[in-house]
Amino acid sequence: MNKKEIREWKDFLLDIVKVLEQKAVYADALLLQTKELRVLKDKTSVDVNSDADKGIKIRAFDGEQFWEYGMSGFDKKKLMKQAKALSLKIKKKDKVKLDIDKKRLDNDFASKPKIPVEKVPLSKKVKFVEQLQTKLIKTDAKIINARVLYAEESEFKIFVNKYKQLSQYLSKGLVITMPYVQTDEGDIRYHYCSFFKPGYEVTSIPDKKIKKIAAFAIRIRDAKKIKPGKYLCLFTAKVSGLLAHESFGHGLESDTVYKGRAKAKEYIGKRMAAKNVSIVDNPAYPDRNGSFFFDDEGFITGPTYLIKNGIVQDPITEMYSASRLGVRRSGNGRIESFDHTLYARMSNTYFMPGKDSPKDMLKSMKKGMYLHFFGGGMEDPKAWGVQIQGGVAERVKDGKLTGELFYEVGMTGFLPTILSNIKKVGNKLDIPGTGHCGKGHKEWVSVSEGGSCLLINDVDLS
C-alpha cells in the first residue's frame, strides 16, 4: 500500500472503531496482509510458489468480554455492515476494567533490509537456490539428497483504535538447508540448518559455512544414540534459547498465568537462579524472526525481563489478562491470523550474556556434552517439566570436542533444577532462531530464540 492508501485505511478503520464504540467500552481494528515466495530445490525438482493472505479483524469489548469478527479481503462495505451488526449485539457492562494504553500515536514503521527482496529478480533467487543445492550435494557422495529452501515473507499490518493509528511493514528472508544422509544400517538422517535476515542479504552464506553444513551432515551418519543419564552440558545459544522459550517463557505468558496454569506465579519476585541469569523477551530486538514494532493490540514493543539477575519478573502480556492480573502491559498480544483470537505470545526470547568466555567454558569441561542444537519442545507451565527433543550432542573430554556425535537426543528435567544448575553464562549474544511457536499445537506465530551459551550441570539427556 502507498502512503495515501494507508491513510485512507486508517481513517476508515477509525470510523469502524467509532461505530463499535457507540455501544462498546473499547474497540479496535487490525488489517493484515501477508505475501510469501518460496523457492525449493532438491535433486529431483525445483518448486517456485507464492502464497498470500489478507483480512481484517475487528474487536469490541463490552465491559466483560470481547466480541470479535474476522473476514477475508478488504471489502469496506462488508466490514461496515459487520461492524454495525456486531454493535447491535453489545450491551455495556461493568465487570472488567481494561488497561487501555491512551498514549496517542499515529506512525508508520518498516523493517530496513540491506537488500530489499523486491530489488532482486526471481532468476537470481532461483540461481542462488540451485547453486547452493548443487554445492551441498556435490560435497560428498554420502549426501543422498539435499533440500534447499529460500523463502521471503512480507507482513503488513494497520492497527487502529481511538488512540493509535499505526502501520508496520515487516520483511523476512529465510534460507533452510537439509542435506540427507544414509547410515550403514539404512536409516535416513538429515541436518537442518536455517538462516534469517530481513532481506535478500540472507543469501550471503560463505562457502566455508556451506562446507561445514555438508561435513556435519556426514558426521551425523555415524552418530549414535546417547546413553540416558545426567551430563554436564555446554548449551549453544540456539539450545539456551529453546530452554528459555519452551521451559520458561510459556510459563510467563499472562493468559497462562491468569488461568492458574503457571507455576511461575508462585515465584514472581523470588530468586530462581543465580545472579548471572537473566532471560528477556523482546519483540523490538531488530531484524530477528520474532521482531515487530507494535503488537496486535497496538502496544509499542520493548524488552521484558522474564528473569532478571535470577529473580522471576512479571509476565509478558496482552491487554485482557494484564488487566485482570493487574500487571503492567508489554507488547506481546499476537494473533495467528484475522480468524484467530489473541494471546500473550513470545517474540525473540533469549538469555542475556554473562561474563564467561565460551572457549574457556568448553576448556573447563573435564567430561560432558556439547549441545549443538535441538528441533523443538513442548511447554509444561504448571509443573515446569522440560521437554526438548530432536537434538544433536557431541561428547566433550578434557576440554575438547571429541567428534563423537549423538543423534535425536531428548532433554528433560525440572526447570528450577536446571536453572539453579547453571554454572557459567557466556559473554556473547546470538539470536539465531527461525521457527514458529504454538500454544500447544495451534495458534502459530513466528519467533526466535537464543542468547548466550550456558554451562549447566546434571542435565538429563536421553
Place this chain on the structure above:
Amino acid sequence: MEDIKKITMAELEKARKQKKIQEWNMTVLTINRANQYITKNFDTESVLESERIELHVKIHKNLGKHVGDSSFVVVETSTPKIRKQIAEAIGLCRYSKKEKYSLPSKQKLKKKTALADKKIQQGFEKGDIHVKLKRMCDAINKRVQKHKDIKLNGMELLVGSSTKQVVNSKKVNLSQEKTSVYLEMVLTASDKKREMECLPYIRVARLSDIKVNEFVDEKVKLVKDILDSGSSFNFTGQVLLSGGAVREYFMPELTLSPLFVHCGARIKYMGLSRYQPGKKVAKQFKADRITAYTNPLLAYNTSSSNFDEDGVPSLRVKLIDKGIFKNYIASKRFADYMKTKPTGSIGSIELSAGSKSVKQLYKNKNFVEIVEFSSFCPNSVSGDFSAEIRLGYIWKNGKKKAFRGGMFTGNVFKLIEDVYFSKERMNVEGYYGPKAVMFNDCVIAGI
C-alpha cells in the same frame, strides 16, 4: 466470491486457450468459524466469528521435456489484477522445472462420505451457532462442578463449517462440506500439597460426538491421577501405550508417523524412503505384524476428505500388509512419476486388530503404561523419538502406580519389530486402530 471465482476461471481458460499455460487447477475453500473462549471462573473472555475465503490456483506450463508449475493464492478482486497475478505465476513456471506430469481428469466419486454436521451448518445459517456453543460450555462446566477439588480454569470451543471445491481444466468439479469441533479444557486438580493440571482436547466432526459427561469424567480421572503421580524412573522392558498416547504415537499432531511418511511416493521419488514394495518394513518381526491403511473415507472424521487438492477421489489404501510394504500414498504428480495409482487425500491411519485382547495385554506382570505424552514428535525421516511422559503407570503384579515425567525413547522402525496390538480397536480423530499396543524391549529414561 462467486465473481472472483468466475473471473479467475475465465482468465485461466483464456491463458490456456492462448497456450500460455497447458493446465490449471483451482481450489476454493470457505471456512466459517464460531469460537468461544472461556477463562478462569467460567468468565467468557471472547466470542469470535469469522469468514475465511481462499482461492488456490496451480498452473502448468510446458517447457519442452519438462513441465513448469506454480501455485498462488488469489487475493485480488478485479480482472486486471487477477490477470496480473496469473501472468506473474506463469513467469514463475519458467523456473519451477520438473519431470512432466498431468492433472487428473474428470472422475465421479464412487461414494461421498458424510463429513458435515447439519446442526452446525444450520447454526451458522440461522445465526444461532453461539447459542449451541454456550449450551455445550455450560454443560461441561456443570459436569466439572460435580467433581470435588477440580477446577475448570479455561476452555476453548472452536467450531468450523467449511466447503471445498476443486475444479480444473480437465473438467474436474468436486465439492464437499465439512464441519469440525475442537474442544480444549484446562482442568486443575489440587490437594493440600500441590496443584496439577491437564489440558485434554478432542477434535470431532459433530457436536453430538462429544459425550460431555463421559469426556469430562474421563479427563477428571486423568488429572486426578496426574496429581497423585510420583516421579519418573529408569526402566527397560515392556511399555504399553493406551488412551491418547496410542493415538498420538501412530498419528502425531504435527506430522505423519515416520512409519507412514516412508509410504509416500514423494519421499520415494526423492530417494529417501526406506521401504521397497513387497519387502518388510522392519528387519524382523517377533510378535504381531503391522497391517496399516490410510483411510480418508471414515464418516464424520475430521481427517477424512472425499478428494485431495488435485481433485483425485480419495481411496482407502492398504499401505502395509502383515509387515510387508504394499502401496504408496501418492498425489497425481508422484503417481505419474512412480507409475502408480493416485490415492487422493491421506486421511486417518487405520491399523488392523492384533492377536491379544486388551485384558491379555494387561495381564503382563511388570510393565509401564503410558496414557499421555506431553507431545510426541518423532523425527519423520529417521523414526527416532524422545517423548516426555505426561501420565503413565508402573504396573507390578497387577497393581498400578501413577507417575509423570521421564522420556520414552526409541525408534519407531525398531519398536515395530516386537509389538502386540490389541484385538479391540477405537475410532477417534485421525486414528482407527488398536486401543492398546504393547511394545517389548523399550527404554524409559527417568529424571
